[in-house]
Amino acid sequence: MSAGDTFAGTQLRLVARSAKPAGTVVDIRGVRIGGHEIVIMAGPCAVESEAQLLSVARAVKAAGATVLRGGAFKPRSSPYSFRGLEQEGLRLLALARTETGLRVVTEVMDVRQLPAVAACADILQVGSRNMQNFTLLEEVGRCGMPVLLKRGMSATLAEYLQAAEYIMAVGNEQVILCERGIRTFEPSTRNTLDLNAVPMLQRQTHLPVIVDPSHGTGHAWMVPRMACAAVAAGADGLLIEVHCDPAQALSDGANSLTPEAFALMLEQVAAVAAAVGRATRLTLNSETAAAPV
Amino acid sequence: MSAGDTFAGTQLRLVARSAKPAGTVVDIRGVRIGGHEIVIMAGPCAVESEAQLLSVARAVKAAGATVLRGGAFKPRSSPYSFRGLEQEGLRLLALARTETGLRVVTEVMDVRQLPAVAACADILQVGSRNMQNFTLLEEVGRCGMPVLLKRGMSATLAEYLQAAEYIMAVGNEQVILCERGIRTFEPSTRNTLDLNAVPMLQRQTHLPVIVDPSHGTGHAWMVPRMACAAVAAGADGLLIEVHCDPAQALSDGANSLTPEAFALMLEQVAAVAAAVGRATRLTLNSETAAAPV
């Protein structure tokens, strides 16, 4: 299969690699996704409190993350589960952004939440369950802000790229793709992380591709290995759940790394990145630190 | 597994069979879904024109359908595909409803479309791609109208019932479930129609369960056999795509039966329904016709 306009029987236009062979770099106030650096996005599954969010934010920044993740609006299978702090969660994300200088990515589930979310975030996340919520795709597209579009749990790559096409078709070129595991028959992991998707997407589209090994495995102890594997496969970034006290997390505790495990993981990731000719902030910072003034 | 409150590790409350052991009948102006009669919903995938819609509507009514299906807003994988006539489509559905007396079911994709759709429809359809669009579920729930909630392409039955729980949790008891095929590895059919879901859902929940063999197979020639199978498995109704000229349909032509094939199918369905102790409108009409004055 040659890179180009048709893929698995579908017609790709604006997202096709051939439309921008050099590749897209999404620039979030100086954090460049899709360039030489492997960008680390990390933080709690859900924003739970000011103390929780700020402590995690400071920890992930210290370890080498440049983007803070955290959900204010949480899509939950059961209506009786914790669904996030909502407006208060957005306020805390804005606070953490100011305090730490980290860029913020957070999920928007509904067109009516868009103005409020857009005011507090640097990147709008469209979650897996909404990957084919086509009116939401168009509205986040019209916002003109960078969008992190997660792959649907059972979306083919061709469907995924067409979902990205919805965002681009209304004029928004700042789309980041994210492989986060697909649904298969295997029960021992929460999802099956489809790392084949990384090279395949990068061949078919010019958009940057990151990987979420936290949801892709469902086990915190597996995350470091699969983060390294994602980088070796060519990922442009990682999205990682970190919580200061995973056992007490209101959601996804089983997935979440402690700040200490996260920092250790980023050292391994930096080594693998170097092995495949990429850099991480860790490397870049130490280069800067070492550089003569 | 006994019928009850827990199912596959999840807690069911309002949707649980134990909450209403006798079962729910959703009454749409006299058309009772979940009762003795197997209800037939039929019509085109998309509303295309007044002539198209009215001719199909009259044909499916004559054959024994009591509910007209037809999409005004169409969720399409590609942004460049025909996405429905939108407002004009709703107007035509309202017209067909008046002209034929059929009840109307049509999809709502976005909370902002709700008032307009609610004004023209008897049943609000939430499509497979929006099964976990939780804010949409709550808004259709608050509408107070009957809701047809289609199973997501890769939703487990436990997730599906929790999505229905979202609608019921805001006070709406009129929910109809619909098995429409799941995504598997088999490529020769568009989806794998999971008829196991019919008895399993009916054991776990009191809500009526219908089946869509058009999307569940993707081949018009398979629809009659799978419609009969669905009824034998215990389905409370069928959702069938019918088009007067399938080869010219703007969407899903390959799935769509001609009115003639549809009428023939309903005779077979009536025979199977009788074999399992159920009736169809066809039977009921002929009984009425045959009844002494």
Add this chain to the structure above:
Amino acid sequence: MSAGDTFAGTQLRLVARSAKPAGTVVDIRGVRIGGHEIVIMAGPCAVESEAQLLSVARAVKAAGATVLRGGAFKPRSSPYSFRGLEQEGLRLLALARTETGLRVVTEVMDVRQLPAVAACADILQVGSRNMQNFTLLEEVGRCGMPVLLKRGMSATLAEYLQAAEYIMAVGNEQVILCERGIRTFEPSTRNTLDLNAVPMLQRQTHLPVIVDPSHGTGHAWMVPRMACAAVAAGADGLLIEVHCDPAQALSDGANSLTPEAFALMLEQVAAVAAAVGRATRLTLNSETAAAPV
């Protein structure tokens, strides 16, 4: 897709519908599979003892079965599970065949078991796990006996038909296909019974197609409904697990019907069969009984 020689990108030859448009009837000493009658094969998962086998055999015969199923060699996921009575199991099957006049179908797992199994059985079963055990396929083909080839757990229909082609390619035309559920993401049922396979196979091949709802659901209480659905979908027969004391069965107790439930089920199956223009032994026997001398 027209019936014919190519299917889902593969070339079918001897199994193709076009090679024998009228369809194949496999005749097992007067029991005709693929004809007007829906053939019922029933019995225990595993042969456990003479008393167990004979009591089940007499019960299923009385209810309307014409073929006795029962495993002497059992493929089990764990090496520490009960693997069948082996030679003694074969001896008991031969005894039950003599005592009841039922035809016998039993699994062969290994080419070295073939002579012994062939001596006691009327139909050689190749199980799901061996669907692509190509040397076994050829050896059962060369035996010249009827073969019941079960679909692999994750075999596409194209792969399944090519496996049947292996048997036919060595000169054996007596192949019976059996849909028994496929592996999907749904955890509440043991497998997902793919009834779409019934019409699709019957369009693509001339071989008879039966259905195993016992393995296809994994729940005895679901078997009657799915057996009816299979017949409505066009199945030529059913393969059903029956045990006189399911709670004490050495394997697959959860799947197994009691003789009473089985007899009740066959009455429902007979009604559905009549509705779709087919007959069962139950109907045929009562017709014979009712016939004037």
Add this chain to the structure above:
Amino acid sequence: MSAGDTFAGTQLRLVARSAKPAGTVVDIRGVRIGGHEIVIMAGPCAVESEAQLLSVARAVKAAGATVLRGGAFKPRSSPYSFRGLEQEGLRLLALARTETGLRVVTEVMDVRQLPAVAACADILQVGSRNMQNFTLLEEVGRCGMPVLLKRGMSATLAEYLQAAEYIMAVGNEQVILCERGIRTFEPSTRNTLDLNAVPMLQRQTHLPVIVDPSHGTGHAWMVPRMACAAVAAGADGLLIEVHCDPAQALSDGANSLTPEAFALMLEQVAAVAAAVGRATRLTLNSETAAAPV
């Protein structure tokens, strides 16, 4: 989940990590699988001729492989496809082994082939389609030779480990596991390479785990990236298809790397291996070369 005896509801005994916490190293005449070195197994899908096999064997040895792969008996979906040179293929493998000093791994499909295959190979391969061919598992176990057991296309990890338990239960401790891609809904790759399996297996069992990115992707151009990802995930080795003229290969040409691409890939793999604290023969050779006498 703690490492131990139960996994996903099944009981593991001899294969369980707890049975041998330090891990198993399978030693093939000095090539140690499961130790510090990442072992590279490479060669053609099928043995086609003496010239083909010897040229590939020499090329992969020069690039850093220590084990030669090549099929003499090929399991093919269609009975009409090329099924391997059989006895002649075994003879050529023995010749290549003598000529190059490489260890040889080749598939055995049938217990009757065992003596002939065992005489020419260092490792017996049981293919994906035979992962639950239980009598074959026991016979290769009894052979006393190292066994490479590939994961079935839709086998859960728990089923896979129980298949390995069959081999160990007859007294053979030299089992190598191999993730080779699973069957999912994604059509753009031949299989979905499940790299989650690598850390999960290594936590649950003491057996070495290698990865086959050739079958796991189906695209030669993706193999180098996924080989690097597999090593980053912790794989103990790689199984790679290499052919001097992929376009003319009698099977799996689309998967196969040229010797040049293979050599280039091994340089990348060596870098990633070093990043995660492992070595490859490439590194070890250069260390030896650089070592003072």
